[in-house]
Amino acid sequence: MKLSHHFIIFITIFAGFWIDEWISEFNIREYIFLADNIPYLIETSIGFLIFCYWVYAMPEKLHSSAALIHGLIIDLCFGSAVGFHMLFFVSISYIIHVYVFRFRIFSYFQLIIFFGTAAVFYLACKYLIFFPTNYSYLLLIFSFLVNSAAWLPIYFGMRSFRRTFLK
Amino acid sequence: MARTTPTFTPVGKYALAIILSFFLLISDINYQVFSSARGFVQATGIYGLLIIDSVTSNITKFNVIHKDKQKLMKINKDLKNQLSILRNIVFLEKKSQVLASDLINLQGEILTLSQAKETFIFEIASFGLKNYLCCSSHTLYLQNPQKLKVSANLPVANGNSFIGQTSSLDINLIKVILFSDIEHILPVKINNFFCNAKGAGKPLRITCTVIKSPEFLKIRNNDPVFTSGLGGVFPRNISIGRVININNSVSNESKITIALDASPLESNYFGVLINL
Numbered sequence: 001m002k003l004s005h006h007f008i009i010f011i012t013i014f015a016g017f018w019i020d021e022w023i024s025e026f027n028i029r030e031y032i033f034l035a036d037n038i039p040y041l042i043e044t045s046i047g048f049l050i051f052c053y054w055v056y057a058m059p060e061k062l063h064s065s066a067a068l069i070h071g072l073i074i075d076l077c078f079g080s081a082v083g084f085h086m087l088f089f090v091s092i093s094y095i096i097h098v099y100v101f102r103f104r105i106f107s108y109f110q111l112i113i114f115f116g117t118a119a120v121f122y123l124a125c126k127y128l129i130f131f132p133t134n135y136s137y138l139l140l141i142f143s144f145l146v147n148s149a150a151w152l153p154i155y156f157g158m159r160s161f162r163r164t165f166l167k
Numbered sequence: 168m169a170r171t172t173p174t175f176t177p178v179g180k181y182a183l184a185i186i187l188s189f190f191l192l193i194s195d196i197n198y199q200v201f202s203s204a205r206g207f208v209q210a211t212g213i214y215g216l217l218i219i220d221s222v223t224s225n226i227t228k229f230n231v232i233h234k235d236k237q238k239l240m241k242i243n244k245d246l247k248n249q250l251s252i253l254r255n256i257v258f259l260e261k262k263s264q265v266l267a268s269d270l271i272n273l274q275g276e277i278l279t280l281s282q283a284k285e286t287f288i289f290e291i292a293s294f295g296l297k298n299y300l301c302c303s304s305h306t307l308y309l310q311n312p313q314k315l316k317v318s319a320n321l322p323v324a325n326g327n328s329f330i331g332q333t334s335s336l337d338i339n340l341i342k343v344i345l346f347s348d349i350e351h352i353l354p355v356k357i358n359n360f361f362c363n364a365k366g367a368g369k370p371l372r373i374t375c376t377v378i379k380s381p382e383f384l385k386i387r388n389n390d391p392v393f394t395s396g397l398g399g400v401f402p403r404n405i406s407i408g409r410v411i412n413i414n415n416s417v418s419n420e421s422k423i424t425i426a427l428d429a430s431p432l433e434s435n436y437f438g439v440l441i442n443l
Contacts, residue, residue, distance in 0.1 A: 077212060082191050083190070083194075084188075086187070087188035090184040
């Protein structure tokens with residue numbers, strides 16, 4: 001794969017993490033009076049899901065080295081510690097590579113469950129490692145629902161993007 | 168079946184990548200090994216955003232200033248146009264006033280110039296140089312090939328000033344009597360003093376014999392001498408020379424010697440104002 005294609009892929013992943021940052025800055029509790037005392041409930045993982053899509057769509061072109069480099073740059077730009085996104089990108093890349101053709105026969109619902117669960121696992125580890133005091137099951141449940149709902153738009157949107165720019 | 172589909176998944180590389188990532192993560196969490204690099208990258212991003220924000224705000228500010236400037240320029244242009252219109256109006260009013268004044272003056276001049284005059288140029292025919300240098304009769308003759316009817320007592324000039332006046336017309340030759348001729352009398356004005364200057368019989372000299380008066384006492388050497396216009400031949404206030412000598416005798420009479428500016432020897436052509 002061309003370097004420009006890697007660059008385009010990274011731009012989309014970077015944009016996904018930037019959207020996550022932008023959404024996390026939007027505090028819905030300020031707009032709901034009753035929600036003022038409840039903990040933070042929703043955390044999106046759009047960037048992580050976009051990376052998952054690229055590995056799922058082009059497993060033969062994105063290997064461990066690409067996952068490692070993408071994870072390193074994302075760690076440097078957005079992470080709290082170098083190695084976290086590297087570790088999860090490599091891990092999810094390995095799982096997708098192993099089961100990529102099994103995933104191809106999955107239904108959209110099964111894909112939603114799988115990638116939603118993966119995103120929640122990623123969030124759970126993130127909160128457990130970096131923000132253990134903010135960890136809550138409500139956060140994981142709501143985030144699972146949101147990230148699962150976000151998978152299909154990401155999937156179709158990125159597929160359209162890939163067919164347009166990465167022929 | 169799908170699981171057995173051949174895919175290239177090098178476990179060793181992934182294992183190595185996972186171990187490396189884990190090692191980096193532990194070292195960074197426990198020892199902050201990459202905190203400076205991470206901080207540098209994130210600070211660079213923040214500066215980038217600040218620069219973009221600054222550029223955006225500057226562009227917005229520039230647009231606002233540009234719009235304000237355009238408004239000011241439009242107002243300035245309108246004011247300039249109004250000022251130009253006002254200036255034109257004032258100028259035209261002033262000019263109309265001046266024109267009215269000029270018309271009034273012109274009416275006066277027309278009345279004065281009811282007898283139209285025109286200048287003709289004549290070439291010298293003869294000059295009595297001997298008499299001019301030695302004697303009291305100072306005359307010259309001008310050619311008149313066009314046979315113009317030139318009457319007596321018309322002013323004659325040599326281009327610088329008047330030198331004399333016509334005396335007679337002799338067989339198409341115009342006789343001119345010079346100021347310095349002893350028979351010529353020219354009314355002159357020195358400051359506010361008036362006198363009739365007679366020809367001294369010497370080149371470029373005329374004299375006034377006068378009775379002492381308070382105005383006479385104010386006359387000094389080198390005072391300019393002008394025609395007074397009282398003789399009816401020459402126009403007034405034409406410079407003809409200056410005072411070179413004031414002879415204060417014991418008696419009441421004094422003689423003022425005047426040096427003329429225009430020499431008849433300096434030119435071969437002379438102009439004459441002829442009544443048409």
